[in-house]
Amino acid sequence: MSKIINKTISKKIHNTMFILLKISLLGYLLINPAVYADEPLTLPVKGWLLMEAKTGSILAQSNGYSLLEPASITKIMSSYIVAQAIEKQEIALTDKVIISNYARSQEGSRMFVEKNSAVSVLDLMRGMIIHSGNDSTVALSEHVAGTEAQFVVRMNAMAVQMGLKNTHFKNSTGLPANGHLTNAYDIALLSRHLIYDHPDIYKIYAEKTFTWNKITQPNRNQLLFTDPSVDGIKTGHTSAAGYCLVSSSVRDNFRLIAVVLGGAKEKDRYDASKALLDFGYREFIRQKIYTKEEIIANISLREGTANTLAVGLPEDLELTFKKGRYQDITAQVKYNIITAPVKKGTVVGDLIFTLDAKVLLSIPVVALQSVEKTNFVFVFLSRLKQRSIAKFNDLVILKK
Numbered sequence: 001m002s003k004i005i006n007k008t009i010s011k012k013i014h015n016t017m018f019i020l021l022k023i024s025l026l027g028y029l030l031i032n033p034a035v036y037a038d039e040p041l042t043l044p045v046k047g048w049l050l051m052e053a054k055t056g057s058i059l060a061q062s063n064g065y066s067l068l069e070p071a072s073i074t075k076i077m078s079s080y081i082v083a084q085a086i087e088k089q090e091i092a093l094t095d096k097v098i099i100s101n102y103a104r105s106q107e108g109s110r111m112f113v114e115k116n117s118a119v120s121v122l123d124l125m126r127g128m129i130i131h132s133g134n135d136s137t138v139a140l141s142e143h144v145a146g147t148e149a150q151f152v153v154r155m156n157a158m159a160v161q162m163g164l165k166n167t168h169f170k171n172s173t174g175l176p177a178n179g180h181l182t183n184a185y186d187i188a189l190l191s192r193h194l195i196y197d198h199p200d201i202y203k204i205y206a207e208k209t210f211t212w213n214k215i216t217q218p219n220r221n222q223l224l225f226t227d228p229s230v231d232g233i234k235t236g237h238t239s240a241a242g243y244c245l246v247s248s249s250v251r252d253n254f255r256l257i258a259v260v261l262g263g264a265k266e267k268d269r270y271d272a273s274k275a276l277l278d279f280g281y282r283e284f285i286r287q288k289i290y291t292k293e294e295i296i297a298n299i300s301l302r303e304g305t306a307n308t309l310a311v312g313l314p315e316d317l318e319l320t321f322k323k324g325r326y327q328d329i330t331a332q333v334k335y336n337i338i339t340a341p342v343k344k345g346t347v348v349g350d351l352i353f354t355l356d357a358k359v360l361l362s363i364p365v366v367a368l369q370s371v372e373k374t375n376f377v378f379v380f381l382s383r384l385k386q387r388s389i390a391k392f393n394d395l396v397i398l399k400k
Contacts, residue, residue, distance in 0.1 A: 041279060043272040046242065046262025049184035050276045052284070052320040053192050053248065053255035055361055059280055059320070064184040067166060068261045071236030072109065072132045073182075073244050074174030076190055077155050078141065079129055082121070083198035084158075085144045093122040097143045099135070106134035108175060109220075112213050113139060123212065125201070130210040131217045132235065134173040141172040148172050159186075162193055176240050184259040191233050191246050191257050205232030222270055223247050227277070233257075235269070245269040249277050254320075256280045283322055290317040293368055296351065297333050304340030304371040311335075311348055311365045319353060319361060329355050333365060340373040 041048075047063035058064070085091045096118040104115040111127030113119055113135050119127075121143065127136030141151035148171065155169045164186040170177035195202050208219050218225075220235040229249040236244035243263035249256050258276040263269040290296055292315050298308040311333070321329060335349025342348070346367045353360040 041275065043260065043275060044263055044265075044268040045260040045272045047184045048258070048260045048272060048276060049188055050280050051185075051188040051192065051257040051259075052280075052286070053195060053257050054286075054318065055320065056189065056192055057320055057360060058185070058188075059256075059284055060276075061184065064259075065166065067181045067183055069176065069180060069238065069241035070174055070182045070187060070261070071238045071241035071244050072174040073187055073234050073236040073246055074169060074172065074180070075128055075132065075137055076187070076194055076234050076246065077158065077169065078137050078151075078172045079125065079201060079204075080190070080194050080198065081151065081154050081158060082125060082140050082144055083194075083201040086121070086201075087198070091121060091144060093120065093125070095121045095143065097121060097124060097139050099139050100142060102148075103135050103139040103142060106138050106173065106175075108134045108173070110134060111136040112215055114213070126204055126207065126210045127212060129204045129234070130207055130219045131212075132220055134175065137173045159190075162189060164190060174236055174238070174241075176238050184261055187246055187259045187261075188257045191248065191259075194233070195248065195255070195257075202232060205234065221245065221247065223273060226270075227274070230277075237266070243269040245273050247273045247277065249281075251281055254281070254286045284320055285323050286318050286320045287326070288316060289319045292316050295368060296365065299333070299335055299348070300337050301342065301371060302337060302339040303373055304342070305374050306371050309338055309342060309348065309371060310368040312368045313351070313363065314345070314366050317351075317363065321355060321360060325355060329353055329360065335365070338367075340371050342367050342369075342371050344368065344370045 041060065041062065047066050047068055049061040049064035050059045051057065052059055086093060099113045099115055099117050099119060101115050104113060109132040111131045111133030119139070121140065124136040124140050127133040128140060138148050141148045145151035145154055151172050152169050155172065159167045159169065167182040167186045168179055170180040206224065208224055209216055223230040227249065229251045230247055231250065232248045233246040241262065243266050244261045247258045256277055258273050260269050260272040260276065263272065290313050292313065294312050295310045296312050298310050301307060301309040331351060331353045333349055333351050338348055344367055347364040348367050349365050350362050351365050352362045
């Protein structure tokens with residue numbers, strides 16, 4: 001590894017971008033972003049959070065990291081585990097599930113499945129998601145894992161894998177249980193995974209009604225009936241948890257996820273969710289910054305058949321930021337000086353956007369070309385040249 005150049009320079013994004021030499025291994029989508037702002041919104045719930053879905057950026061929050069009971073919002077994870085089992089071909093949507101006495105005996109919201117009846121996985125999924133059925137949820141957990149307890153083991157393992165650091169499940173339904181806790185941020189992150197990892201299953205969350213055993217029940221998410229941009233996600237309520245709702249909306253290809261927990265009245269969760277979504281679309285904008293494989297910088301390359309390496313992004317990049325603040329955003333490329341050979345697509349650094357000293361987004365930049373190592377004579381000369389010009393390699397003007 002070559003020595004690090006320490007000089008740091010910062011400019012406005014619309015003019016110039018600079019190189020700070022340090023590599024960090026982050027995923028393409030930001031998993032643990034800084035909050036844009038803690039907005040002075042007053043909402044009638046215990047905790048809330050607004051997330052931009054594509055990158056996972058937090059637009060605003062209040063008590064978004066406080067531990068609270070999720071009630072039936074738990075079923076978002078339950079549906080994720082079932083969707084994963086379908087994807088892995090452990091089960092199929094057409095499977096017929098024999099309803100156990102334990103599943104049939106569940107209290108609270110129910111699909112009204114009968115003991116010993118055979119119900120398809122797809123129908124049980126609709127019962128779990130649309131009716132918030134505790135009976136259908138337990139039946140699915142038993143079909144996937146043998147017992148609900150083993151299913152909950154999978155739920156908690158997935159929570160760890162997703163980085164839900166403050167989430168622990170005690171059951172598959174969300175019925176009150178000591179230690180069954182999460183927070184608004186973890187719920188938003190889980191919801192984001194469901195939306196993008198299992199889009200076919202997620203479509204069920206937009207269905208407004210489901211009829212089973214001659215009983216038609218509407219989806220409990222009333223926003224589906226009042227806001228055409230809303231396509232999910234899940235309600236929850238117990239006496240201890242209060243009234244909760246996770247909602248997701250898409251307007252002009254811009255998806256937001258709003259989480260509200262602990263409303264005192266059912267109306268509170270809808271008023272708070274609508275206010276959050278309206279706030280997000282009113283105050284924030286999503287704009288394309290770079291296209292896939294566009295050259296955003298030419299960085300120094302040692303011992304190659306070329307002296308520089310073109311770098312860019314593996315996918316189109318859109319950035320979410322507060323309206324009117326584009327000119328205040330700064331961006332830096334962080335990288336280590338690279339030594340040939342380099343293959344196209346190799347991660348060589350990170351592109352980091354900041355606003356008011358807070359990180360908005362950090363994503364890897366990759367080599368846009370392959371460069372071979374030069375012969376030993378030129379390697380020797382390259383090393384001499386590199387030592388003599390290294391101090392000038394901290395500035396790169398990017399195409400904007």
